[in-house]
Amino acid sequence: EIVLTQSPGTLSLSPGERATLSCRASQSVSSSYLAWYQQKAGQPPRLLIYGASSRATGIPDRFSGSGSGTDFTLSISRLEPEDFAVYYCQQYGTSPLTFGGGTRVEIK
Amino acid sequence: QVQLVQSGSELKKPGASVTISCKASGYIFTNYAINWVRQAPGQGLEWMGLIKTDTGTPTYAQGFTGGFVFSLDTSVSTSYLQISSLKPDDTAVYYCARGRRHCTGGTCYSQHYFDFWGQGALVTVSS
Numbered sequence: 001e002i003v004l005t006q007s008p009g010t011l012s013l014s015p016g017e018r019a020t021l022s023c024r025a026s027q028s029v030s031s032s033y034l035a036w037y038q039q040k041a042g043q044p045p046r047l048l049i050y051g052a053s054s055r056a057t058g059i060p061d062r063f064s065g066s067g068s069g070t071d072f073t074l075s076i077s078r079l080e081p082e083d084f085a086v087y088y089c090q091q092y093g094t095s096p097l098t099f100g101g102g103t104r105v106e107i108k
Numbered sequence: 109q110v111q112l113v114q115s116g117s118e119l120k121k122p123g124a125s126v127t128i129s130c131k132a133s134g135y136i137f138t139n140y141a142i143n144w145v146r147q148a149p150g151q152g153l154e155w156m157g158l159i160k161t162d163t164g165t166p167t168y169a170q171g172f173t174g175g176f177v178f179s180l181d182t183s184v185s186t187s188y189l190q191i192s193s194l195k196p197d198d199t200a201v202y203y204c205a206r207g208r209r210h211c212t213g214g215t216c217y218s219q220h221y222f223d224f225w226g227q228g229a230l231v232t233v234s235s
Contacts, residue, residue: 035221044225092221096169099153
């Protein structure tokens with residue numbers, strides 16, 4: 001199974017700052033089948049990015065994804081108050097599908 | 109609009125069974141697989157498996173091969189998760205999620221990501 005390690009565990013930033021979240025895979029993720037989800041407390045996850053870099057419908061362009069192989073990044077260019085949440089990466093190229101442990105983005 | 113609406117919270121005793129429903133609307137149900145994801149309290153997301161809605165074929169992730177059953181009723185666009193012999197460790201929020209096939213350059217593949225999620229169903233197992 002592909003293990004995804006997200007770092008940092010918690011990111012403390014102020015609104016307006018840039019956030020950079022990392023997701024490292026234990027083996028290459030085929031064809032960049034890598035997604036990012038945002039989850040707020042008490043809510044289901046929301047799809048942000050698929051295919052490592054394609055934004056899902058309705059996702060603001062301050063969210064961007066990059067990377068390939070084993071190293072992937074989610075960037076949020078300027079944090080808005082509603083962006084403080086937990087973010088998960090997921091690989092969907094190889095069964096079993098796996099999620100990273102999450103990065104919490106909190107207000108500094 | 110696409111919606112997945114799950115059944116409500118459940119409180120069960122150890123050893124009991126529970127069935128969670130996930131009713132889809134706003135799209136052709138049999139065109140997309142339904143995935144099930146578990147989230148224990150304060151923990152991350154864990155993929156349990158999926159059911160193909162066109163064939164009814166389930167796939168279970170390791171750790172969910174016994175006591176967990178995915179099923180369908182396509183006549184009402186609903187998928188079900190049944191958990192038997194509940195243990196306190198099964199206390200979690202269970203989500204259903206629609207699987208959208210990854211398409212690039214006009215070609216779609218069997219790999220899929222989760223584009224819509226149900227609101228979650230909390231199952232609490234306690235004596």
